[in-house]
Amino acid sequence: MATTTGTRTLHHWIGGRPDGTPAARSGAITASATGAVSGHVPFAAAALVARAVAAAAAAAEDWGRASLGRRAKVLFAFRALLDERRDELAALIVREHGKVRADALGEVQRGLEVVEFACGLGHLLKGELSAEVSGGVDSYSLRQPLGVVAGITPFNFPVMVPMWMVPIALACGNAFVLKPSEQDPSPSLLIAELLREAGLPDGVFSVVHGDREAVEAILAHPGIAAVSFVGSTPVARHVHETATRHGKRVQALGGAKNHAVVLPDADLDLAADALVSAGYGSAGQRCMAVSVGVLVGDVAVPLIARLRERIAALVVADGTRPGADMGPLVSAAHLERVRGYVERGVQDGATLLVDGRELPVDGGKGGHFIGPTLFDDVEPGMAIYDEEVFGPVLVLVRRATYREALDLVAANPYGNGAAIFTNDGGAARAFEQEAGAGMVGINVPIPVPMAYHSFGGWKDSLFGDLHVHGPDGVRFYTRGKVVTRRWPDPRHRGVDLGFPAEG
Ligand code: NAD
Numbered sequence: 001m002a003t004t005t006g007t008r009t010l011h012h013w014i015g016g017r018p019d020g021t022p023a024a025r026s027g028a029i030t031a032s033a034t035g036a037v038s039g040h041v042p043f044a045a046a047a048l049v050a051r052a053v054a055a056a057a058a059a060a061e062d063w064g065r066a067s068l069g070r071r072a073k074v075l076f077a078f079r080a081l082l083d084e085r086r087d088e089l090a091a092l093i094v095r096e097h098g099k100v101r102a103d104a105l106g107e108v109q110r111g112l113e114v115v116e117f118a119c120g121l122g123h124l125l126k127g128e129l130s131a132e133v134s135g136g137v138d139s140y141s142l143r144q145p146l147g148v149v150a151g152i153t154p155f156n157f158p159v160m161v162p163m164w165m166v167p168i169a170l171a172c173g174n175a176f177v178l179k180p181s182e183q184d185p186s187p188s189l190l191i192a193e194l195l196r197e198a199g200l201p202d203g204v205f206s207v208v209h210g211d212r213e214a215v216e217a218i219l220a221h222p223g224i225a226a227v228s229f230v231g232s233t234p235v236a237r238h239v240h241e242t243a244t245r246h247g248k249r250v251q252a253l254g255g256a257k258n259h260a261v262v263l264p265d266a267d268l269d270l271a272a273d274a275l276v277s278a279g280y281g282s283a284g285q286r287c288m289a290v291s292v293g294v295l296v297g298d299v300a301v302p303l304i305a306r307l308r309e310r311i312a313a314l315v316v317a318d319g320t321r322p323g324a325d326m327g328p329l330v331s332a333a334h335l336e337r338v339r340g341y342v343e344r345g346v347q348d349g350a351t352l353l354v355d356g357r358e359l360p361v362d363g364g365k366g367g368h369f370i371g372p373t374l375f376d377d378v379e380p381g382m383a384i385y386d387e388e389v390f391g392p393v394l395v396l397v398r399r400a401t402y403r404e405a406l407d408l409v410a411a412n413p414y415g416n417g418a419a420i421f422t423n424d425g426g427a428a429r430a431f432e433q434e435a436g437a438g439m440v441g442i443n444v445p446i447p448v449p450m451a452y453h454s455f456g457g458w459k460d461s462l463f464g465d466l467h468v469h470g471p472d473g474v475r476f477y478t479r480g481k482v483v484t485r486r487w488p489d490p491r492h493r494g495v496d497l498g499f500p501a502e503g
Contacts, residue, residue: 008039010185012048012209013192015055016202021048027182032098032328033318035366041185044210049217052206056148056175057223059203064145064173068122071171077198079115085194089159089187096184097158098327098368099282100319111163114469117451118167124474125172134500137486143478145173146225150218152239154231155181155330156285162188164455165228166205168473175204179218183330185209219243226476228468229253233460240463251464251476253456255388256416260290260445261405264297266421270443272306278445279394280314280372283326288417288446291389293396294405300398304376311354311372328368329391335368338391341384342373348382350375356392402427410436415458419445438462
């Protein structure tokens, strides 16, 4: 039963200031480690979204024309503020999401690195020039901002995922409307304050809170040119279809079922460390979590022994507690869902090696805790294999050969990340070429690209053409223009209705 202590009511952020317009609907924010209600978040209706878009549109023109130097100055200042206030951001993440403090600080760091990438906007926005494409004629390309763009983000990275989008969109000269997850919305308001303090003009960044109603209003609003979405696959598919129908550019990143293939020649201590870290970090609530271990040949017995040893040593506790390895899940509803998957795994005939429902957890009463869970003898057709559990549930599938393991990865509808553990360079290279996923790790379980590369999956893990941040992010938030230029000179030949026959 949720308790209420010292709650606060959040506000939207429109036109560079808090907007406390009373909402017809709102949601409760719970502290994941205790289940206590820590606040309420207003849910925007279409009229409020329209107001945020109007403020963004009014600001977008000037911001789009601001010199590169002026935009870079704001981003550099924002980077410094994020660095200074990283503890505060991490504390908000720990309270509302539940991940442990070190993990929350890591999330802020990843976001900060995207800001650093965006600070190089002068380089990123350079066009190309071809001199003398015809007599006295040059041709060159420009990339221009889209205007107002929007981001809709999930609960599991309340700082990093908005940061995948916002710094690059702003660097490219757009105004941005963010609809963060209603489950952990507070960090987005601190980000808004920091952007204002950094000198971002009013209206260039807005936050509208809400649920499905706010999302639908964003998808249909004619003043929004592009939508970046990150969340579960069914919603990603819906967002892609709906926003595309409304004529918008869309990138919609969805869910995942990331496989880690362990070959018999792998360093098994390294592989066991990696599977436990990537399976249970953030209580499995990462889109790049390893949720399937594919054990090839005779690797199962020695690897499982190592996994058990490491799992037994994990400390599951309130994320603020020093020494905690893994915190609670984000909500009571999600905890029920994950417990349901464990039950279905048993019913479907998988072997439950470690039951997280029984592990003692050192958390507050009412917190959304479940311990690390390990299943063996899992096969496609079982819900714990087929569906994204998004909890600390690692499933093991056994296969006789590399080829059979690869076929499993290929047949899976998701394609976010895939990893291989081996000391065989040839096998690793074959996997790198053949694995059907957008991000591949070789002896690296969570192969998240750095900010200067782009992040994105294949198949049902991404709808749209361009990945986020890195070079794809710059392409996504700009549109191309090619100028063909001649300055009149003595070679001008007067009126000529034909295509030039020669240069
Ligand atoms: P979610 O799909 O429930 O919510 C994401 C966003 O969509 C939120 O802002 C939410 O308010 C909104 N939303 C929810 N239901 C909606 C609906 N029916 N119509 C319109 N909008 C709706 O996802 P979540 O539970 O917040 O996040 C976890 C999911 O996100 C997992 O599936 C995870 O794999 C995925 N994820 C993917 C990536 C990636 O890069 N591919 C990264 C992070 C998270």
